[in-house]
Amino acid sequence: MAHVLLFPSVLGVRQGITDLADALTDAGHDVTTLDPFDGETFDDYPSGMAATKAIGDEALQARALAAAQGVDAPFVAIGFSVGAATAEWVAAQLPEAARGVVMVGGGIPMRFIEATWPSGVPGQVHVTSEDPFHEEDKQFDPMVDEYLQDDVEQAGGEYTFVEYQGSGHSFTDPSLRAEYQPAEAQIFTRRMLEFVAAVG
Structure with missing residues (x-):
């Protein structure tokens, strides 16, 4: 049974x-669960982004990789928002241990993290149809989802794109009232249980 690594936004x-x-x-x-902020949480994205920038990408990646290596077992990486890119990167660094990657709020083409999708590993993207962050990504490059799909499929993995109605970026979080979508969150959790059971 695969170990699950969770990477927050x-x-x-x-x-x-x-x-x-x-x-x-x-x-x-x-x-x-990787906790990059040592228990601190944020109620808005600008504050969280500032804290992330203060730590630095290299330090965050090093912590994430150390956490994955410490598991010493096959794993499924599930990342939320910016954590999705971290999940992708960790799986690419440990391809023999990776069993699946889930990207919530959108994934990122591997070229942008200077990595290669691990061979044969399935990837899933879960987003809402009007997620403002995902829409911003598509404005930057309309092919962002297609590029990621190519990365996964060219490596022999199965790619799944799941779109939910609504606009919540963190639609699974009950503590974010403006974004939380309970029905979709329940469906997402069920799908995660099914996915982890299938690949683990």
Whole structure:
């Protein structure tokens, strides 16, 4: 059974992350949650982005890789928002251990993180149809989703793109009232349990 690694957004380890960790644990999976801010959380994205910038990408990647290496077992990486890119990067660094990657709020083509998608590893993207951050990514490059799909499929992995109605970027987090979408969050959690069980 694969170990699950959770990589939060710039808002930190909020309820949406802990709820998913609890659901996975209840299903019998071991879960490790990377906490880049040592327990601190943020209520808005600019504050979280500033804290992330203060730590630096290299330091965040080093912590994430150390956490994955410390598991010493096959893993599924699930990342939220910016954490999705971290999940992709960690899987690329440890291709023999990676069993699946889930990117919530949108993924990023591998060229932008200077890495290669691990061979045969499935990838899933989960976004809402009007997610402002995902829309911003597509304005930057309309082919962003297609590039990521090519990365996964050219490496022999199965690519799945799941779009939910609504506009919540962190739609799985009950503590973010403006974004939380309970029905979609429930469906997402069910899909995560199914995915981890299938690839693990």
